[in-house]
Amino acid sequence: GSAAGSGGGLVQVGESLKLSCTASGNIVSLNGIWYRQVSGRQREFVAGITAGGNTNYEEFAKGRFTISRDNAKNTVYLQMNNLKVEDTAVYICNVAGISGRSHVEYWGKGTLVTVSS
Numbered sequence: 842g843s844a845a846g847s848g849g850g851l852v853q854v855g856e857s858l859k860l861s862c863t864a865s866g867n868i869v870s871l872n873g874i875w876y877r878q879v880s881g882r883q884r885e886f887v888a889g890i891t892a893g894g895n896t897n898y899e900e901f902a903k904g905r906f907t908i909s910r911d912n913a914k915n916t917v918y919l920q921m922n923n924l925k926v927e928d929t930a931v932y933i934c935n936v937a938g939i940s941g942r943s944h945v946e947y948w949g950k951g952t953l954v955t956v957s958s
Contacts, residue, residue, distance in 0.1 A: 842866045842945055846934045849952030852924055856956075860919040862934030862949045871910055871938040873917030877930035878951070884933065888919060892938065901927075924956045 848860040862873060870892035878884040888898045888908040896908050907920040917936055921928065931951035938945060 842940065842947055844934060844936050844947035844949035846932065846949035846952040848919075849932060849954045851955045851957065854925060854956060854958050856924055857920070857922045858924065858954060860921070860932055860934070860952060860954075862917045862919075862936055864915040864936045864938070864945075864947050866915070866940050866945070868915050868936075868938035868940050868945065869912070871912050871915060871917070871936060873908070873910060873934060873936040875908060875917070875919045876933045876935070877928075877954075878933060879930045887932070890917060921954070924954075926956050926958050928954060929956050930954060 842865045844864045846862045872892045874889040875887040876884045877887050886899050890896045890908045905923045910917045931953050933951040934949040
């Protein structure tokens with residue numbers, strides 16, 4: 842199994858992007874986390890969603906970003922509004938859940954978000 846992140850791109854300050862992270866296979870109790878990383882800096886937490894649908898956000902994401910999921914599509918989303926230059930980073934997803942009798946966890950390939958002024 843694997844996960845694929847997508848949806849990044851080049852936008853201007855104030856614009857929006859929606860990232861997707863889709864896991865392969867048949868997964869239940871899907872939960873996911875979005876991280877981001879700037880070259881030369883540590884990866885940082887952005888937002889997470891539990892299997893029960895509870896969400897939490899890093900301070901910089903509150904009020905601007907929304908994490909959600911579609912269980913039928915094995916997909917976790919990150920809607921990002923009012924983007925700022927400092928949101929420029931590679932966004933990386935981690936999704937986990939139950940497939941058959943096994944716990945599975947996948948990291949998606951990062952998707953680059955560039956916000957220009």
